[in-house]
Amino acid sequence: MATINKSSAQLMATLVSNKRVGAYHQLLLNVGDLVKSCKPGNFVAIKVGGDSSKMILRRAFAISRVSDISQYGGTMELIVAPHGSGSKWLCSQVEGTEIDIIAPLGTAFGIPTQPINALLIGGGYGSAPLFGLADVLKSRGCKVDMLLGASIGSKIYAPMEGKRSVNSLKIYTEDGSMGETGRVTEPLLDIIAQRNIDVVYSCGPMGMLRAITELVADSDVIHQCAVEEAMACGVGICMTCVLPVKNDDGTTSMLRSCIDGPVMDGSRVRWDLVGKVPEAQ
């Protein structure tokens, strides 16, 4: 019956592990069979603060990767930055805590049917869903290069195992504390040219997604980006998370990034209008 949110469920998931990794926390949730419906790009909406919390809205986190073979059964991994009170609460939960989640939500990265050359670009914790994506692309015979950037080294998330599924990994930090000094957008066009990139997959701050879109605008490269807008509900009922997106007829619609995203075609997003309103329809 349902056409929207159709594989998502609300459940209590046990937190089976909570480890600090640089500036982030790596959380592992036991979600059982739910892993079967999670695809790279999907996100999870989590209730924070406990029963008597003044925080009434869920927090959204990209599903970093799922595993069906771990010792705990089906697990979902999240990479969480302790930002405000909700994410800090989540990062402070101890193993064994039951966490109220709704997942999987939103669109997933499009997986090509042909073996293509893919470039995955992550900013900060935006790298989280890219490793799961890399696995899938690899299994389809794609060539997968990865570029990660952050302001400082501790905000680069690049787990050992993850590195195995990519052909190359290049890291940029603004302060030079890890990898090259600079931003991921600097070497972008060179890499695309050198490696014959067909598709760029990106996840990170909106400014980075916009810059990538502009850089590849005049090429044939497809750009799939996972956007991040403040969300009140995560399931499509509140209309707070909208982005201006071009329609085929040239008009612009305010689309919900929770159900028409987070993965969107970068060239469709009217980055110039984010935070503004299109002319009256």
Place this chain on the structure above:
Amino acid sequence: MATINKSSAQLMATLVSNKRVGAYHQLLLNVGDLVKSCKPGNFVAIKVGGDSSKMILRRAFAISRVSDISQYGGTMELIVAPHGSGSKWLCSQVEGTEIDIIAPLGTAFGIPTQPINALLIGGGYGSAPLFGLADVLKSRGCKVDMLLGASIGSKIYAPMEGKRSVNSLKIYTEDGSMGETGRVTEPLLDIIAQRNIDVVYSCGPMGMLRAITELVADSDVIHQCAVEEAMACGVGICMTCVLPVKNDDGTTSMLRSCIDGPVMDGSRVRWDLVGKVPEAQ
């Protein structure tokens, strides 16, 4: 400088033990030197729900007893009934948690300078402060009898050690599941007569305190009772916790049960006007 709340302090106290005892939880808080200023009858105001709680007011609990010689240093014991969300939160805290408290607050039971015959009457968790009181009275050479009542046996709080400091202990439950069947007020006048009681000390539901006051009204027996009114602040600044109390000149004042109480002279309280307002002044 301060004349009100003058020995009270706000501090973080470590919860060193949390045990279920019947329908209640016995909590032990490490409060250090603060124990020195706590007297039987005083209460503590506790912040509940953690940092992101929607509960903004403290909860009041009688200080059941303090000890300076425990393995943890100065400790304060509370007997807490899991009633609504705040007290349930408190009862669910694990050992080691830091609890934000303000103590000691309010008036204390008056301690006679002469060795008198005292009857201590507790209803439900109202027995909590009476054991500490019994110790003090005993050390002053008083004879101490005790009467405890509750609806059911699990709501009788009467610890082993506590029983040692009283000359006699009689228990009444309404369903007869422990001790005699009935209410503490039934044998009251007989006991007063038989044992030559000089002072009744009571703590429990307001209905019980009122009934005791009425029973001893025509005698010379002094009745010190610890009242319980809903409190928003516990320190005298909000005026929510008031009770109608007779003045010497026969007029009635609405006194704050947090600073002019909780221990009050039962014969002064205008029980008939509780929940009403006296005629205009």
Place this chain on the structure above:
Amino acid sequence: MMTMPVDMSTTLGNAWFPHPIFTASGCASSGKELAQFFDLKDIGAVVTKSVMNKPRHGRPTPRMAETPSGMLNSIGLQGPGIDAFLATDVPWLLEQKARVIVSIAGETIEEYSTLARKLRSVSGISAVEVNISCPNVENRGMVFACDPDASRRVIDGVRKAIGGELPIIAKLSPDVTNLPDIAKGVVDAGADALALINTVLGMVINIDTMRTHLGGKTGGLSGPAIRPIAVRAIYQVHAALPQIPILGMGGVASGRDALELILAGASGVSVGTASFGNPSAPIAIQNELRDLLAQRGFTTLKDAVGYAHREASI
């Protein structure tokens, strides 16, 4: 515990509903999004997002800010326009056998009448909710619901355009000096029921940018924070107009909360913001409410409506 079954049905004007819990306008989109979490026909009705005559982009982002036990929103009535809405969303809901209350909003009195005329010919709708908490472009943007005269004229226009059949629920704003006065005005003008309350006007300033946080500067406060305001509003209006059914809303997040609004005088209860934290909140709340009514010995929900107004027996 053994409890008697409770007749949970309710009425708003001449519309009958088998269940007393509704979605709140703007908090369920047009229903499709929630169908994954519960069966839409199991609640009283889906109240759809207020729709205007033409399609509309709404306000710029950020459109929301979480506040203590509440949130601000400034959506600005983004929507597809009444024609697209009637062509796609309503038929889908009716296909699911859900009951539908259509919420309409306008910028002029004429726009409300136009919307009502378009609704008149649609079959299967249970009622129309008239959201008059919209800025009146013909009167310096003053919100209709804050102006007794404008409120009355909107409802009068809708009543005339829609004919005598479809119940009209006028949705009022709490941001007024004298709510019973506004309520009386719209009832005189033909409203069959009242929806109380819309959001409370609020603002958040972002202490990093040091500017208003929301794209639209001000926003509507909703969620548990405003529940005491909703209870007061419902109680006041029920006292003034005991015959007029009220669809209550404002911060309801549990069966306990729904019961509170019903005791104050609501005949039905809409669940808004709570659905954002828990998309199956409407059905969960309805089940909790049934249990609470049964525990208190009620055999029908109707007996509990406005119970807090009765003199306490001694």
Place this chain on the structure above:
Amino acid sequence: MMTMPVDMSTTLGNAWFPHPIFTASGCASSGKELAQFFDLKDIGAVVTKSVMNKPRHGRPTPRMAETPSGMLNSIGLQGPGIDAFLATDVPWLLEQKARVIVSIAGETIEEYSTLARKLRSVSGISAVEVNISCPNVENRGMVFACDPDASRRVIDGVRKAIGGELPIIAKLSPDVTNLPDIAKGVVDAGADALALINTVLGMVINIDTMRTHLGGKTGGLSGPAIRPIAVRAIYQVHAALPQIPILGMGGVASGRDALELILAGASGVSVGTASFGNPSAPIAIQNELRDLLAQRGFTTLKDAVGYAHREASI
């Protein structure tokens, strides 16, 4: 972090205060109770509980209900009456070297004038706050602050009785359709500053007794729940009357919250309900505020007042 010292002083009318955080009327009694927790002279001023001409018992208990991130109170202005208050409470506060703002309340326009006359001769007081959120017994109990004309007449009476020296701070209720209108009226009538906001009218129904929980039925909602309403009110009034200083209040529980009200337009901030949860809240909030201002590069608090109204630079 190395930060510059911040000049935290502020003014309300011709009254100067070395610090910008105040207690809120009715949330600090007459000051004595808080002196154990911080030194009263270290904050801007103690705003005392609204005092009436005669002693008064107030409303029956229960007088409070906790609500999500807030509380309702219905104290009903219990107090000793102005004569006893001036004889004992004010001298004590002045002895502590605390600055004092006396809050007055009346049931008639004449009562306010009488109170003002009694205050005129008292030396050492910094300002008078006129709490006009009281029922007007001469007009069907309608709250003065909800009636533009009655509000104006109260302030006019106080101005005439008190003479030209003592600054008058008119304290307004948010429960009105048009707050800037009421604000303009009282300023025209002689108010030097405005206090925003008093509590929001609310109600809780006890689902066990199934009756209103408070002895006084309705109560005033305060605490973090109402902060977005306070910010909006302050922003609106500062936009309409940028020259008039505002003493802001409503749900302030941290330095961050105080800064939010200041950016919206408050020259000083009162801390009310937060003191119930934490009796040293006023001083803690003041210290946090100083750090936040310093981190943002402000060297004086005054530069931050109303900052959110400036056009964002591009």
